[in-house]
Amino acid sequence: xxxxxxxxxxxxxxxxxxxxxxxxxxxxxxxxxxxxxxxxxxxxxxxxxxxxxxxxxxxxxxxxxxxxxxxxxxxxxxxxxxxxxxxxxxxxxxxxxxxxxxxxxxxxxxxxxxxxxxxxxxxxxxxxxxxxxxxxxxxxxxxxxxxxxxxxxxxxxxxxxxxxxxxxxxxxxxxxxxxxxxxxxxxxxxxxxxxxxxx
Amino acid sequence: xxxxxxxxxxxxxxxxxxxxxxxxxxxxxxxxxxxxxxxxxxxxxxxxxxxxxxxxxxxxxxxxxxxxxxxxxxxxxxxxxxxxxxxxxxxxxxxxxxxxxxxxxxxxxxxxxxxxxxxxxxxxxxxxxxxxxxxxxxxxxxxxxxxxxxxxxxxxxxxxxxxxxxxxxxxxxxxxxxxxxxxxxxxxxxxxxxxxxxx
Numbered sequence: 001x002x003x004x005x006x007x008x009x010x011x012x013x014x015x016x017x018x019x020x021x022x023x024x025x026x027x028x029x030x031x032x033x034x035x036x037x038x039x040x041x042x043x044x045x046x047x048x049x050x051x052x053x054x055x056x057x058x059x060x061x062x063x064x065x066x067x068x069x070x071x072x073x074x075x076x077x078x079x080x081x082x083x084x085x086x087x088x089x090x091x092x093x094x095x096x097x098x099x100x101x102x103x104x105x106x107x108x109x110x111x112x113x114x115x116x117x118x119x120x121x122x123x124x125x126x127x128x129x130x131x132x133x134x135x136x137x138x139x140x141x142x143x144x145x146x147x148x149x150x151x152x153x154x155x156x157x158x159x160x161x162x163x164x165x166x167x168x169x170x171x172x173x174x175x176x177x178x179x180x181x182x183x184x185x186x187x188x189x190x191x192x193x194x195x196x197x198x199x
Numbered sequence: 200x201x202x203x204x205x206x207x208x209x210x211x212x213x214x215x216x217x218x219x220x221x222x223x224x225x226x227x228x229x230x231x232x233x234x235x236x237x238x239x240x241x242x243x244x245x246x247x248x249x250x251x252x253x254x255x256x257x258x259x260x261x262x263x264x265x266x267x268x269x270x271x272x273x274x275x276x277x278x279x280x281x282x283x284x285x286x287x288x289x290x291x292x293x294x295x296x297x298x299x300x301x302x303x304x305x306x307x308x309x310x311x312x313x314x315x316x317x318x319x320x321x322x323x324x325x326x327x328x329x330x331x332x333x334x335x336x337x338x339x340x341x342x343x344x345x346x347x348x349x350x351x352x353x354x355x356x357x358x359x360x361x362x363x364x365x366x367x368x369x370x371x372x373x374x375x376x377x378x379x380x381x382x383x384x385x386x387x388x389x390x391x392x393x394x395x396x397x398x
Contacts, residue, residue, distance in 0.1 A: 045244035
C-alpha cells in the first residue's frame with residue numbers, strides 16, 4: 001500500500017469509528033413494535049431499505065442509488081447537533097447552525113474529495129431541490145407515520161401532536177412521491193378515526 | 200394510483216414493517232464505545248457507510264452501489280434465523296437451512312420481481328463469487344475487528360477467541376480487499392501485543 005493510500009485509509013477508518021456514535025442518537029419515535037425508541041443509525045438503514053423497495057413510487061428518472069446514499073448520510077450531523085423533533089418549532093430554528101458546524105467537523109475527518117462528496121450529498125438532501133432529495137425526504141417523513149399509526153398514535157400522543165400538524169408533513173411526502181403522500185394521508189385519517197391522533 | 204400499483208405499495212409497506220424487526224436482532228460485538236451490544240440494523244447501516252467511504256480499496260470496476268445494496272440486505276434473514284457467532288462452528292452449520300427458509304418468507308412478502316431481486320442480492324453476498332460480494336463480506340468481517348481492537352478485545356475476550364481464529368477471517372477480508380486485509384492484520388497484531396487477544 002502506498003503512503004498516500006494508507007493515509008486515506010487511516011482517515012476513512014477514523015471517520016468510520018466516529019460515525020458509530022450515530023447508534024446512540026435517539027429519536028422521538030419508537031420501533032414499529034413500540035418496544036423502545038429508535039436510534040438514528042437503524043433509522044437510516046430502514047430508510048435505505050424503504051428506498052430500495054419503494055423506488056417505483058419516485059418520479060421517473062430518479063437516481064435510486066443516490067437516494068440510498070443520501071439516506072445513509074442524512075442524519076450523521078445529529079452526532080453533534082442531536083435529534084430535533086420536527087414538531088418542536090423553536091428547536092428546529094436553532095438547529096441549522098449546529099448542523100452546519102457538525103457537517104464541517106464530521107465530514108472534515110475524511111480526505112478532502114470525500115468530504116466534499118459527503119457534504120454535497122447532505123446539502124442536496126437538506127435543500128430538497130432534486131427529485132432524489134425530495135424522494136429521500138418523503139421516506140424520512142413517512143417512516144414515523146408508519147410507526148405511530150401502528151402504535152396507537154405513539155410519539156404523536158406523547159407529544160400532543162395534531163392531525164393538522166402531521167398533514168403539513170404529508171405535503172413534503174407528496175412533493176417527493178404523490179403515491180406515498182396519498183398513502184400517508186390515509187394512515188393519518190385512519191389514526192384520527194381510531195382516536196389515536198387528535199384532529 | 201392504479202389498483203396494481205396500490206397492491207405493490209401495500210406489499211412493500213408490509214415488508215418495510217416486517218424488516219423493522221432487524222433492529223431487535225442483537226449481535227455479539229458491541230458499539231465502538233463498548234456501551235452496549237450492536238443490533239443488525241445499525242450494523243448494516245454502518246457497513247453501508249463504510250462501503251461508501253472505503254470504495255477505493257475494492258478492486259477496480261467494483262460496483263459500489265451494488266455493494267451498498269447488498270450490505271443493507273445481508274442480515275435480513277437473521278430476523279428469523281438469529282445472529283450466529285462466526286466462531287461458533289456448530290451453530291454456523293445449522294444456520295444455512297434456517298436462513299434459506301427466512302429468505303423465502305421475508306423476501307416473499309415483496310412483489311415477485313422485487314423478491315427475486317432481493318434474493319439474488321443476498322445469494323450473491325453469501326456465495327462471495329463477485330468482487331462486489333467479496334468486498335461487502337470484507338467490510339462485514341472488518342467491522343467487529345475494529346470494535347474489538349478499540350475495546351481491549353471486546354467480544355473476543357468474552358468468547359475466548361484466539362488470534363489464529365481471527366486471522367482465518369482476515370483471509371476473507373484480503374480476498375475482498377488486500378489493503379483492508381493488511382490493515383486488519385495490523386490491528387490483530389496490535390491486539391495481541393497489548394494482551395487483548397490470545398495468540
